[in-house]
Amino acid sequence: MMGEVLTIRGENFGDERDMSYVTIAGIAPTASSYIEWTDKRISLRVPEFGESGLVYVYRGTRKSNPALFSNQAAIPEPVSPEQAGIGPQILSVTPASGAIGQLVSITGNNFGASREGSGVYFAWSAEAPASAPAGIGGPAWVEVSDSDLGYDLWGEREIRVRVPDGAMSGSLEVRTPRGASRPQFFGVTGKPGTKVYKDKRIYVLSYSVDIQVREASSSNTLYLWIPQPVILASQRNPEILSRSAEPYIENYRGVSLYRFRDLKADSGAGIALSYSVEVYAVETSLNPSQIRIPRQDSPSFMAAAYTAPSSLIPSDDPEVRRYSQTIIGREQNPYLKAQRIYEWLLKEGNIQWEALNGGAWDGLVKKQADPYMAALLFCALARAGGVPAQPVAGILVDKAQGAFRHFWAEFWIDGAGWIPADPALGAGAVPPSFTLRQDHRAYYFGSLDSQRIAFSRGQVSLSRMDPRGRTAVRERDYALQSLWEEAAGGIESYSSLWSDVTINGVYVQ
Numbered sequence: 001m002m003g004e005v006l007t008i009r010g011e012n013f014g015d016e017r018d019m020s021y022v023t024i025a026g027i028a029p030t031a032s033s034y035i036e037w038t039d040k041r042i043s044l045r046v047p048e049f050g051e052s053g054l055v056y057v058y059r060g061t062r063k064s065n066p067a068l069f070s071n072q073a074a075i076p077e078p079v080s081p082e083q084a085g086i087g088p089q090i091l092s093v094t095p096a097s098g099a100i101g102q103l104v105s106i107t108g109n110n111f112g113a114s115r116e117g118s119g120v121y122f123a124w125s126a127e128a129p130a131s132a133p134a135g136i137g138g139p140a141w142v143e144v145s146d147s148d149l150g151y152d153l154w155g156e157r158e159i160r161v162r163v164p165d166g167a168m169s170g171s172l173e174v175r176t177p178r179g180a181s182r183p184q185f186f187g188v189t190g191k192p193g194t195k196v197y198k199d200k201r202i203y204v205l206s207y208s209v210d211i212q213v214r215e216a217s218s219s220n221t222l223y224l225w226i227p228q229p230v231i232l233a234s235q236r237n238p239e240i241l242s243r244s245a246e247p248y249i250e251n252y253r254g255v256s257l258y259r260f261r262d263l264k265a266d267s268g269a270g271i272a273l274s275y276s277v278e279v280y281a282v283e284t285s286l287n288p289s290q291i292r293i294p295r296q297d298s299p300s301f302m303a304a305a306y307t308a309p310s311s312l313i314p315s316d317d318p319e320v321r322r323y324s325q326t327i328i329g330r331e332q333n334p335y336l337k338a339q340r341i342y343e344w345l346l347k348e349g350n351i352q353w354e355a356l357n358g359g360a361w362d363g364l365v366k367k368q369a370d371p372y373m374a375a376l377l378f379c380a381l382a383r384a385g386g387v388p389a390q391p392v393a394g395i396l397v398d399k400a401q402g403a404f405r406h407f408w409a410e411f412w413i414d415g416a417g418w419i420p421a422d423p424a425l426g427a428g429a430v431p432p433s434f435t436l437r438q439d440h441r442a443y444y445f446g447s448l449d450s451q452r453i454a455f456s457r458g459q460v461s462l463s464r465m466d467p468r469g470r471t472a473v474r475e476r477d478y479a480l481q482s483l484w485e486e487a488a489g490g491i492e493s494y495s496s497l498w499s500d501v502t503i504n505g506v507y508v509q
Helices: 318-328 335-348 360-366 372-384
Strands: 005-010 019-026 034-037 041-045 053-058 068-069 088-092 105-111 119-126 140-143 152-153 158-162 168-176 184-188 192-225 235-243 249-250 255-261 267-288 387-395 403-413 417-420 452-457 470-472 483-498 502-509
Touching: 005 335, 041 105, 088 168, 088 184, 105 168, 119 184, 192 452, 235 360, 255 403, 267 417, 267 452, 318 335, 318 360, 318 372, 335 372, 335 403, 360 372, 372 387
Parallel strands: none
Antiparallel strands: 005 041, 019 053, 034 041, 053 068, 088 105, 105 158, 119 140, 119 168, 152 158, 168 184, 192 255, 192 267, 192 483, 192 502, 235 267, 249 255, 387 403, 387 452, 403 417, 470 483
């Protein structure tokens, strides 16, 4: 609890504190908090903060491995009958600890008969910047994800969810329109390595759509499906700053739907949007020997959804399967399979920044690819080899705040979650104005910078609003979605201009 003495035991702390320090859940205690500092033991008083979190010891430019600290004041107490109200109440979590992707049962009361507007949240934390460790607060939250098949059951008295990508040991809570539950501690175990979120950047961005109607009669409707910055473990808190019209549907699978009715001939319409979003670099360090190899008769729960072929990812094509088998060989470890595919693409894929024509299959046959083709080909070869994978679409941002459409990928490892891979940047295929890391070949398998904003994960499948509507698809754009425009009724002729994403400001923390 606050003010009590915390003792840290270990090695190589140094005989004196000097400029060394400790952080607890991102908070650096004041100098007066330290009671003892020796090479193998540190004692200090716990600073005031609200959550449990990770403890690090910093000495010079080096940082210790993390240890979990639980603030006793934040550990929830059982809810007595007198405390019962209309809000959600957790009675038990089974199991009390588990790995990323593991199914967890939450029993209690007042969860609601359906999940509308509700969610389950696990603890999440970013690494505190060494330059200003005291400026970062305690752990935040990561929500269970629909796209990761996270919600298995939602009922009034029981919820079953999978531990989401990015979760760490700490508080778990249920949030509904009637309030949030008291948090309950959940331990995240079984990680085959580490995943660190760091180098936070806050982007302010804008984009727009302009419509010019040439010929139209009465009783018509125009729909615009406009993507939003997606929510990831490494991309958080997208906030709408301004928009020129309210959406017809606020958020469906990460897309807002706008509707214009009874447009007149020779008239105009449009949408202008401005967002802010937090983006973190993610760096992973996995031990392949600790990764569970799925049995062929008992595949990963993600396999059915993310190894299946699609219109963009021809993982069932005989040529793709043949290449995948040749590249992977006898390897069974999913992480090492993905690594072999990544390294083959860098060596044989002839990846370049300039846009080419074609998709995954063309990149394979022609042995030439741009970032779009390389990301799709990585996913196709991975899926053909039994590794769950999906493409990610968005923009890449250079130091001058220039924005470029970009595509990368991620693959799933049980216990570790989604692992990023950017074959284009790994191969050095970047815009001339983008400053590339010297270790780009190794870095962009497993790690990703914070100089990008994602607008879609996977291929977002959207349905028509009118079965007779005339649709328009935008290929190779900053989101991979099946539908962008739909004209229904008496709209005979119109034109649309979709702007590129513009970066209006970048704030580095």
